[in-house]
Amino acid sequence: MTESLQTTDGPLPAPQSPDGIAHHVIEHAVAVQSRILDRLRRWVELESPSGDEAAAIALAAEIGRAFQDAGAVVEYVPAPGWGQHVLARFPGRDPSLPPVVVLGHLDTVHPRGTLESQPFQIVGDRAEGPGIYDMKAGVAVLAEIFDLFRETGTLPTRPVVALITCDEEEGSISSRALIEETARGAEAVLVLEPPLRGGGAKTMRKGVAVYTLRIHGRPSHAGLEPEKGVSAILELAHQLVHISGLAAPERGTTINAGVIGGGTASNVVPAEAWAEIDVRFTSMREFERVDAALRALQAVVAGATLEIEGGCNRPPLERSEGVIRLYERARTIAEELGFDLPEGAAGGGSDGNFTAALGVPTLDGLGVQGDGAHATDEHILIADLPRRTALLGRLLETL
Secondary structure (H helix, E strand, C coil): CCCCCEECCEECCCCCCCCHHHHHHHHCHHHHHHHHHHHHHHHHHCCCECCCHHHHHHHHHHHHHHHHHCCCEEEEEEECCCEEEEEEEECCCCCCCCCEEEEEECCECCCCCHHHHCCCEEECCEEECCCHHHHHHHHHHHHHHHHHHHHHCCCCCCCEEEEEECCHHHCCCCCHHHHHHHHCCCCEEEECCCCCCCCCEEEEECEEEEEEEEEECECEECCCCHHHCECHHHHHHHHHHHHHCCCEHHHCEEEEEEEEEECCCCCEECCEEEEEEEEEECCHHHHHHHHHHHHCCCCCCCCCEEEEEEEEEECCECCCHHHHHHHHHHHHHHHHHCCCCCEEEECCCCCHHHHHHCCCCEEECCCCCEECCCCCCCEEECCHHHHHHHHHHHHHHHC
16 A cells, blocks of 8 residues: 655645656655664764764764665765765766766764753654754755665666765865865755755855954053043944944845954953954845945044954855756656645855855755754654655656
């Protein structure tokens, strides 16, 4: 008897004529779900906080072994100080075609020891654990798809290149060049980050820029000779008011001075002050506007000087025609599988921002539904595992 895929709202209607991997997943949904959960338990219990080199290497070896067992050719790319990235190549029916690239990451924001208070566990319709939602579940789904290709004797149309990095949560410091090199010339990029609430794909992501503004003044005694001092903190206050005015929420541009500091004592006119500034934007045109304005800042307080460091960390993932076409293909497949796949925008960045900036059609948010990213209640919805496996598997088969 055919098992129907489940959502939190009940069973999904089986599609009229499921093909390939999607058909196999629907026929064996419970077994698929069980295998992914078994793998997830092992991977979640291998804690892998960003910057823990030994932990990242250990989990990378597990992920690489899973891909290799399924028939992929696996390479480990060293990332000193971070661990290692996993680069896996899976054959396609036509090896001459440009590949489809699948991006994921194995690092989490949770420090070692988080499992003591936040263990992997099944609670009702949820599977919980640090890093399970962002984004070990997405990587586990990909490993299951590779296994299903091997078990069913099916191959995707194009070669598939999977890149699982170990430093995404810290800005992809060691992996950006590898990501861009891997994606350049690809047919499409699929990103295993969690979907939007409600399961939607991410067809637009804001870019991120980070700056440090430093103010230099002159110290003096605040009671005896305040007139001889130049207050760096006063200058910083002027600048922050001006900088906040550069935001344009109606165009999706936001600015936040999230960390500030300065001064040495309450009775000393402060000679130094600084602020860390986060800028989010939906287009490179907006980034260029804000960046130019920040670099043109002029001191207001006589005698103060300032300097600004930083710039663009991630370009935006813009909703281009290529992104829309890729999304429409995924939406059609989801419809054939009996569920809706909405779309939307996300304020945070991912490695997909880098590939979209190269002009490669990029679809983000293809991971597993859940909630609690970076939080103590991080979890996925168990019933979404087969559905995401069928969707991603069918995408890889047909692109």
